[in-house]
Amino acid sequence: MRIVIAGGHGQIALRLERLLAARGDEVAGIIRRAEQGDDLREAGAEPIVLDLESAAVEEVAARLRGADAAVFAAGAGPGSGVVRKDTVDKGAAVLFADAAVQAGVRRFVVVSSMGADPAHEGSEVFDVYLRAKGEADAYVTGLDALDWTILRPGALTDDAGTGLVRLEAHTGRGPIPRDDVAAVLAELLDTPATAGLTLELVAGKTPVSVAVKSVAGN
Numbered sequence: 001m002r003i004v005i006a007g008g009h010g011q012i013a014l015r016l017e018r019l020l021a022a023r024g025d026e027v028a029g030i031i032r033r034a035e036q037g038d039d040l041r042e043a044g045a046e047p048i049v050l051d052l053e054s055a056a057v058e059e060v061a062a063r064l065r066g067a068d069a070a071v072f073a074a075g076a077g078p079g080s081g082v083v084r085k086d087t088v089d090k091g092a093a094v095l096f097a098d099a100a101v102q103a104g105v106r107r108f109v110v111v112s113s114m115g116a117d118p119a120h121e122g123s124e125v126f127d128v129y130l131r132a133k134g135e136a137d138a139y140v141t142g143l144d145a146l147d148w149t150i151l152r153p154g155a156l157t158d159d160a161g162t163g164l165v166r167l168e169a170h171t172g173r174g175p176i177p178r179d180d181v182a183a184v185l186a187e188l189l190d191t192p193a194t195a196g197l198t199l200e201l202v203a204g205k206t207p208v209s210v211a212v213k214s215v216a217g218n
Contacts, residue, residue: 002026003189004067004105006052006096007074008045009036012111012156015182016071017045023186030063030074052092053084060099069107069189070100072140082125085132093136101145107195108146109188111181112137114154114173114200137198147195149188153181154202166204167211174202187212 003020005013008029020027021044028046031037037047048063052074064070072093093110100108116133140148154174161179184201187208188194193216206214 001068001189002028002066003069003071004048004064005029005045005071005073006092007072007111008040008047009033010073010075011158012178012181012185013071013073014039014043015178016073016185017043019182019186020189021045028063028067030060052095053087055095057095057098057102060095061102064099064103064105067103067105069109070096070105071109071111071185071189072096073111073185075111082128085125085128089129090132090136094139097140097143097146101143106145106147107189107192108140108148109185110137110140110148110150111185112150112152112198114152116152141198147192149194149196150198151181151185151188152198152200154200156181162203163208164203164205165208165211166202166206167199167208167215169197169199169215171200171202171204176202180208183208184212191216193217 007013009031017027028048029040030048030050032051034049040047074092113133115130118134118138120130137150154176157175157177159177161177165180191212
């Protein structure tokens with residue numbers, strides 16, 4: 001498959017790029033700064049320099065044409081203010097989804113967040129973030145032209161992955177290594193029967209492949 005990842009220099013995205021490249025997929029990652037390109041090449045991915053905060057939908061669609069799947073893994077990141085929660089966590093996700101539709105890329109996987117909810121209350125930055133992610137998820141799930149899957153990991157850690165997870169519509173809160181998030185994303189991309197599902201992910205006792213097959217109904 002050819003897979004294009006938005007937020008290609010993110011911690012989860014780089015892990016996912018390594019996994020996909022290692023299994024023989026063709027991977028491209030969208031990045032904001034050219035100097036990030038070497039890290040993507042080292043991971044086995046083609047860097048695409050494009051700022052999703054300022055690009056037109058046609059520009060993004062041009063980079064998506066010919067892809068078999070798209071993954072939105074971009075985020076404003078810790079330390080960013082309220083404005084960028086709206087322009088990246090919501091705005092860039094909406095743009096990327098619209099571009100996928102325009103490019104005819106049906107398979108669309110979103111890395112969201114546990115607790116994402118367009119009706120989430122509060123005025124702190126994290127509250128704004130959860131609303132932005134929730135609004136982005138709601139937009140994507142309303143697009144009939146996409147075979148979407150929304151993945152909502154729990155608290156992300158840099159612990160080594162175990163390959164054992166809990167993946168369900170509702171898991172309750174808990175930690176999850178970024179390694180295991182990437183492994184689940186790779187498996188979701190291989191499992192089109194997970195389209196139309198919003199899934200929570202935390203550390204657990206079930207092997208990744210078994211967990212994904214279970215939610216897919218296999």
